[in-house]
Amino acid sequence: MLLERLDPLASSVFSTLAIASLLLSFVMLGSRWLKNYLFAFSAESIVIAVLSATVGYYGGYPELYAIAALTLLFRGVLLPYLLWRVVRRLDVDREAHLALQPSSCLVIGALLVMFALAVSFHVVGGLRLQMTVAVLALTVMLSMKLIGFLMLTVRFEAISQVLGLLVLENGIFLGSQILVPGMPMLIELVILFDLLVVVVCFGVLVRYLAAHAGTTSSLELRRLVG
């Protein structure tokens, strides 16, 4: 197992990268400008790509270099670019209505991270891996999941919701790089490709939404109730 015989340097590099990407999702929580979301997401993906490469280096999984390159290309450049094009065309540059102030979001996000830490300690305790980077990986994975859901709940602009979903996916991807680096490459490739398709579908749908429903804010989607 990689996690049990990890040398301290690798362990601290992994931790730094994982925490950096967690902080970047807090950047998304604390802002209301769509452009900031895009930059933060892109930076987060690049950090994850670097993480993949380091895991590949220290764990001896050469195929992770390919995954890192593809992550950099797809998540770091292509997806933000596609979304940026949508933002530009839509003429929406920030969240108009806020259900929660960014500051409150940050506090709730911090609480969610604590919850994730408690869950991870409980799970990892049974595996006798408390002193390894596994705790941190699981915590970051679960917290990014929860932060993504928080974004989906309190943000109404279509693009912010798509980015919320992508943060969910990033969390899973990050965690899986550290916890299960040996996962068959086929699956990771297909998931990366799937993500691209998802974003293209969302892009098309956002345009439809603007053209046929006259809005891209889910606050105004309230015809179907009951």
Added chain:
Amino acid sequence: MRIELLLVGLPAPLFAVLVCILARRPRICEAANLIAAAVVFACAAPLPFLIAGRTLYFWRDYVVLDPLAAWVLLCTAIVYLLSSIYSVGYMRLLGEDDRLFEYYALFAGFAFTILAGPLMNNVGIYWIAIELTTLVSTFLVAFERAAESMEAAWKYIMVVSAGISLALLGTILFYWAGTFVLGPSYSMTWPALAAAGPRMNAPLLTLSFLLVLVGYGTKVGLAPMHSWLPDAHSESPAPVSAMLSGALLNTAMLGIVRFLRIMHGAGLGPLPQLVLVAFGVLSLLVGALFIVRQAGVKRLMAYSSIEHMGVLALGFGFGGALGVAGALYHMLNHALNKSLMFFGAGAVMRAYDTKEMDGIRGIPRRFPLIGGLWLAGAVAITGAPPFGLFMSEFTVMRAGLNPRFAWAVVSMALLLIVIFVGFLNHFRAMFWGVRGGAADAAPVVLGGWFIAPMVLALAPLLVLGVWWPHEVWTYLSGIGQSLWRTAP
């Protein structure tokens, strides 16, 4: 060998997609989709008989065919065939001939992704198949381009993608739990996970299962993750609603059942069972509350789908040969019956040009035949004898009759009675209610494309209600027993 030949027929919808994109002529697309549906039905129908309780692997173990998958494929193939026949009549009424090739290409593609899911032996690829069903069907939901359809499509893709990402997290954690047993790299197939299950870490396994259950449960439409379902089912074209409800939900349920099998194999069954039963009762409750006070005709059907998915969850949750057999029988009955209900609702909606039940009055005078078939379907879907759903719901209830789940059976019985009264009350109003403002109209003639699929759906329901063949019983209870078998 013969089974392999039949499996080769299942990608027929892909050819239909190609033909639709290349030919673009509405009549050719109709025909291509219809032929694909017929081929799929011809290939899928014999599978449960040929497989006879075995589990077979094909093409370097990427494809698995077990009795459970064969059964789900059969249900899917039936719904696909019926709704393809119905599409011909219904889509001609919409008057969108120039976009019709898009519809048929998406429809056939949707059918293909639903058929692919149950056959995938790799847990990750199964997840991808389920994700693809969402992406393809979003555009079918949005096909009518009204503001309501857009809203429904957006909610659908958002809620389901977010939900299904939880299933991905659960799947990765399952893989992680397996690495402690099988080593850091292994191929994540259903049998590999089942074999490693008993030696995996119990809390981690339970956490993973709960994530997977919530994730795929979103796709199944179990309450409280059901919020996308009434919108998507009510705003899409009627044949698409039938596919969503009769075929798609089952494919996602299959994933839950397979993970449940792993949990049973690991000896961790009780908690997952309880959670599944709780989701089932909650779905019945949500279904009952919204059915009683419903105004839209297709939303009524959608909430009824939530109710029936609740019944499936209860059956698999109660477990045992009886519970699983009842749930699987219910799956087939529901697939037939819900197609019938959406077909009828689509016909009525087009004829009266409204989605509100208030505007629909005096159906027997306007469509004697379709109205009669639809009414029979309504009686069937509320679980009244002599139709198949009575048999299967009754079996599920019997399976739960033990001290542990008595509370669930009692609530199920009460809620089913509430639904029976509420659902049929709407039909009473639509058939014999006092006339609203609408002017009296002559009988409407809708062609054989409408009537044929409705007859084809109702006839087997009646047969399955009075006669549950012994072979089917052994087949289904065999699946039930295999769910409980612990791995060596």
